[in-house]
Amino acid sequence: MKKLKCIYSILMKLDQREKIVQSDFDIDKEEWGDIAELILDEGLAKGISVTRGGQGNKVQSVWYDNAKITLDGLRFLEDNDAYSLK
Known part of the structure; x- marks a missing residue:
């Protein structure tokens, strides 16, 4: 649930x-990257850049x-506007 609220907030910031x-x-850096990749993979935004490297x-x-x-x-x-109230 926390990820959905974070995605909603990021998309709101992009929209505005x-x-x-x-x-x-x-959130920590790993979760930050995972959420960015999820936004990209689901086609919710474009032009986000995530760089990974090193061991692991x-x-x-x-x-x-x-x-x-x-x-x-x-x-x-639009479908998740309930998150704007939290």
Whole structure:
């Protein structure tokens, strides 16, 4: 459930063209990268960059600088607007 709320918040920030930084969320770097990849894999946004490397293929960085919300992302926001009240 925490991931869905985080995804909702990230997509809202994208829609409102706000800066997205990990420190705004109470999650570690691995979860931050996993959520970014989930957003990409589900087609909710495009232009997110996740870099992995090293032993265990750990998240090195996540960039939202060129990210844009997609139509599916807008639908996600509409379908999950209950998260805006929490």
